[in-house]
Amino acid sequence: MLTLYLHKPQKGVKDQIGANKSNIDIISDLENLLEKSSDSKILLTADDGYKEVLNLVPMLEYYQVKLIFFIATGFVQGKCYPYEMEISSFLEKKKFITVAGKECPLKTLNEKESMFTLIHGLVKPLTYIHRERFLNNLAIENGYSREESRNEQFVTFSDLKQLSEHPLVEIGSHCHRHLFLPAQNVNVILSELLKSKRILERTLKKRVDKIAYPYGGSTMRIEKIAKICGYKKGYGTHNQMEYSKMNQPRLNLQDAGNL
Numbered sequence: 001m002l003t004l005y006l007h008k009p010q011k012g013v014k015d016q017i018g019a020n021k022s023n024i025d026i027i028s029d030l031e032n033l034l035e036k037s038s039d040s041k042i043l044l045t046a047d048d049g050y051k052e053v054l055n056l057v058p059m060l061e062y063y064q065v066k067l068i069f070f071i072a073t074g075f076v077q078g079k080c081y082p083y084e085m086e087i088s089s090f091l092e093k094k095k096f097i098t099v100a101g102k103e104c105p106l107k108t109l110n111e112k113e114s115m116f117t118l119i120h121g122l123v124k125p126l127t128y129i130h131r132e133r134f135l136n137n138l139a140i141e142n143g144y145s146r147e148e149s150r151n152e153q154f155v156t157f158s159d160l161k162q163l164s165e166h167p168l169v170e171i172g173s174h175c176h177r178h179l180f181l182p183a184q185n186v187n188v189i190l191s192e193l194l195k196s197k198r199i200l201e202r203t204l205k206k207r208v209d210k211i212a213y214p215y216g217g218s219t220m221r222i223e224k225i226a227k228i229c230g231y232k233k234g235y236g237t238h239n240q241m242e243y244s245k246m247n248q249p250r251l252n253l254q255d256a257g258n259l
């Protein structure tokens with residue numbers, strides 16, 4: 001079984017511009033691969049909870065291939081949000097931006113990239129509360145709705161409920177706040193693993209026993225904790241060193257295409 005990971009790797013901060021679209025905008029690459037490997041078993045997986053994944057359903061049906069959709073429940077709740085995505089999608093749409101009363105043009109990709117680097121550099125070292133304050137102010141100054149942007153990016157729980165009833169789709173957990181687990185203490189790891197599982201199980205009225213570790217970050221200790229939390233299978237990324245039932249490898253589309 002070849003497990004594919006539908007997420008284009010981002011090379012650097014600047015690639016974040018447009019990454020929102022390129023992440024899942026891979027249907028034609030995927031179709032080529034499925035066409036080529038119609039005999040071999042392929043399992044598709046997608047992480048985070050992006051709305052674009054809903055567009056994959058007709059392809060799943062055509063090729064009769066299964067998908068596990070791993071959800072970062074905090075993203076879907078709108079309580080936490082990948083701020084890089086928020087900034088880049090905001091810059092993508094705008095022709096100019098006002099920062100601290102100063103208007104800056106955003107007509108070219110270069111201008112957008114430099115502005116992304118600037119804002120990202122300002123926001124990254126901030127604590128969660130200060131970052132929120134900064135982004136709230138930026139939104140107010142530019143007449144932009146942060147909530148609308150979130151809703152545009154991620155599926156809703158009702159989308160998920162409907163999707164989970166599809167025979168070719170399974171919903172898995174991608175933790176709650178999308179933290180890099182190896183850098184967290186045991187209480188945070190437990191809460192991340194349990195919270196998303198509980199939210200999803202309550203919403204879907206189905207057992208959720210598969211996990212994809214955010215950023216592929218896991219250790220044997222984390223895998224043990226995941227097992228105690230009731231997970232039966234875990235998924236990492238293609239470049240991990242060791243494989244086990246709780247840390248299955250996944251290939252991205254590019255690598256799978258080169259097989």
Ligand SMILES: [Zn+2]
Nearest residue numbers: 047048214215
């Ligand atoms: Zn992720």
